Amino acid sequence: MLWFPGPASATGEDVAEFHVHGSRAVLAAMTQALRRLGLRLAEPGEFTRRAFLNGKLDLLQAEAIADLAAAETEAQRRQALRQLDGELGGLYRGWSDRLTRTLAHLEAAIDFPDEDLPSEIEDRILGETEVLITEVERHLADGHRGERLRDGIMVAIIGPPNAGKSSLLNRIARRDAVITSPVAGTTRDIVEVAVDLQGYPVILADTAGLRDSDDVVEQEGLRRALRRAEEAEIRLFVFDAQRPEEARGAAAWPGSNTILVANKVDLSRSPEAAGKAVMPGHDPGIHGDAHLCKGVDAHGTSPWAEGPRDQPGHDEGGTQGRVLPISALTGEGIDALLSALGERVAHTYRIEAPVLTRARHRQALEESVSSLRRALGAALPELRAEDLRLALRSLGRITGTVDVEDLLDVIFRDFCIGK
Numbered sequence: 001m002l003w004f005p006g007p008a009s010a011t012g013e014d015v016a017e018f019h020v021h022g023s024r025a026v027l028a029a030m031t032q033a034l035r036r037l038g039l040r041l042a043e044p045g046e047f048t049r050r051a052f053l054n055g056k057l058d059l060l061q062a063e064a065i066a067d068l069a070a071a072e073t074e075a076q077r078r079q080a081l082r083q084l085d086g087e088l089g090g091l092y093r094g095w096s097d098r099l100t101r102t103l104a105h106l107e108a109a110i111d112f113p114d115e116d117l118p119s120e121i122e123d124r125i126l127g128e129t130e131v132l133i134t135e136v137e138r139h140l141a142d143g144h145r146g147e148r149l150r151d152g153i154m155v156a157i158i159g160p161p162n163a164g165k166s167s168l169l170n171r172i173a174r175r176d177a178v179i180t181s182p183v184a185g186t187t188r189d190i191v192e193v194a195v196d197l198q199g200y201p202v203i204l205a206d207t208a209g210l211r212d213s214d215d216v217v218e219q220e221g222l223r224r225a226l227r228r229a230e231e232a233e234i235r236l237f238v239f240d241a242q243r244p245e246e247a248r249g250a251a252a253w254p255g256s257n258t259i260l261v262a263n264k265v266d267l268s269r270s271p272e273a274a275g276k277a278v279m280p281g282h283d284p285g286i287h288g289d290a291h292l293c294k295g296v297d298a299h300g301t302s303p304w305a306e307g308p309r310d311q312p313g314h315d316e317g318g319t320q321g322r323v324l325p326i327s328a329l330t331g332e333g334i335d336a337l338l339s340a341l342g343e344r345v346a347h348t349y350r351i352e353a354p355v356l357t358r359a360r361h362r363q364a365l366e367e368s369v370s371s372l373r374r375a376l377g378a379a380l381p382e383l384r385a386e387d388l389r390l391a392l393r394s395l396g397r398i399t400g401t402v403d404v405e406d407l408l409d410v411i412f413r414d415f416c417i418g419k
Ligand code: GDP
Pocket: 160, 161, 162, 163, 164, 165, 166, 167, 168, 179, 180, 181, 182, 183, 184, 185, 186, 187, 209, 263, 264, 265, 266, 267, 326, 327, 328, 329, 330
């Protein structure tokens, strides 16, 4: 038995740890003996909750423990550890401290008897508030990377029917997650497979093959496929290398986040020829190529052409303009495709600065920014002080320094027992 006297224990309370043999009979006898002493099993997350209530952890660190317990990939584990280290909490507390100081200045100035605020104090308060807004907004404009890393990075497999999208997904997942069939339009809904790509959690979604259809079910599939393709971080546009004209549909998804994949190269003698047939000279401008877009419009048959066209055209990962030749049937080119995809994911999600990891944090920060903005426009110093107080409250709610009672149940109920 190990004895950890409080307050130096993990929860801050006295903790006794029994190390026993793990057989059912031993555990049952042990639990029964402890029950007779009036003890009970811990609720899910109870240890972490007690640690939080005893000031051993802030709320962000408590959440990080839950994330760590749920981490499935290396990148998720690293992100949770950084949060557990208190990096994110440090950032938010820094903002809270500065805001507290600004508020203290304002309140001191308000207490000046019968006078208007000295203008240099007013200017300083406004200046500090503006700087804070800029910093929080910059932090918010992170492309949801932390949240996506927690939840899984969405990759949509899109393209015309029968291009081999389901076969590709199966090949990647190395199991029969999706039924493939030679009949066009089989995949009517979206099928997802979670894979670990170089330590990053990726959710691959096979979407319904895109073509005009009178079938109601298929139309619904198309609608969902389009929505998923729009929401996805990265799109794999798969087409049949034997029908290079189908690659034109990719023009509807410009930007470096669409990777072109020529499938079924086993059917042609030269895999290289397949790529070149679509893009003479590997023209890096394919995604924005007016001629290609026109081609799609002229045919007027590809619903992909209705996709968003205003995405940024940068090419940081170097995949734009390249066609990756593969065969979902033989497995040829799949490794190259996965490493290109892995590089793109790693490029986007390699996180240096602390990033926010939950919608809860985002919401509180957004509330904080809008209070700060209101403070800037406030007509009276007293109203400005009230808005600054509200902004401070929102920040405090993230780390758990204020007003969190109602949040605790929500946060700790997702824990597993023993944490
Ligand atoms: P989807 O509609 O895009 O999901 O296409 P499927 O994955 O259902 O594939 C359509 C047909 O093409 C099926 O008969 C597959 O067996 C076939 N197919 C898929 N990939 C390949 C490939 O790499 N080579 C060959 N020869 N056939 C393939």
